Amino acid sequence: MPDHTENTAAAPALPVAVDQGALLALADGHHARAVRPLGSGEHGGHLVKTYAIEAPGRAVTERDVAAVMPLVDAHLALGAVRGSLGLAVVLLHAGGDGDYVLVHTWIEGHMADLAVFTGPAGHPEQLRSGRTGLAPCVWEAAVLAHERTAFTRHVLDGEGPLADRLAAWSADVTKEDAR
Numbered sequence: 001m002p003d004h005t006e007n008t009a010a011a012p013a014l015p016v017a018v019d020q021g022a023l024l025a026l027a028d029g030h031h032a033r034a035v036r037p038l039g040s041g042e043h044g045g046h047l048v049k050t051y052a053i054e055a056p057g058r059a060v061t062e063r064d065v066a067a068v069m070p071l072v073d074a075h076l077a078l079g080a081v082r083g084s085l086g087l088a089v090v091l092l093h094a095g096g097d098g099d100y101v102l103v104h105t106w107i108e109g110h111m112a113d114l115a116v117f118t119g120p121a122g123h124p125e126q127l128r129s130g131r132t133g134l135a136p137c138v139w140e141a142a143v144l145a146h147e148r149t150a151f152t153r154h155v156l157d158g159e160g161p162l163a164d165r166l167a168a169w170s171a172d173v174t175k176e177d178a179r
Contacts, residue, residue, distance in 0.1 A: 044076025058094035
């Protein structure tokens with residue numbers, strides 16, 4: 001028989017691993033971050049779309065881009081050993097707690113390869129590989145979600161010559177602040 005009594009129960013208990021204080025603190029401090037496309041070009045033999053993501057009070061400068069691209073070139077030059085298909089997205093993130101560079105490469109089998117480099121704020125020459133398991137933050141993931149859709153729309157589901165598909169993919173950038 002169905003229970004027709006009034007629901008006066010308290011909110012369900014949270015699982016033990018849920019850190020309510022930490023989650024609410026994250027929510028309280030959550031904010032938009034500026035996202036700027038920095039153009040497309042060839043790096044390490046790949047066609048690369050590059051973005052800047054900027055925390056409040058931080059900026060990705062031309063100097064930063066120039067300092068980071070040799071690292072990106074070196075990483076992408078080894079793409080063939082990871083099954084690279086020759087397309088990549090690079091995120092230069094001037095974060096609140098340091099600098100991050102993500103190199104997202106489309107690889108064989110509908111998969112992607114991701115390298116994350118981290119370093120102290122304002123010192124791109126000190127970027128090093130991030131720890132094992134490090135994944136995109138919420139702002140980086142927002143840009144990569146756009147890029148997944150652009151790749152699928154223009155390259156995988158697109159029609160016509162590949163050069164036209166890649167031109168459409170290169171032009172499809174996000175300019176919205178990431179939340």
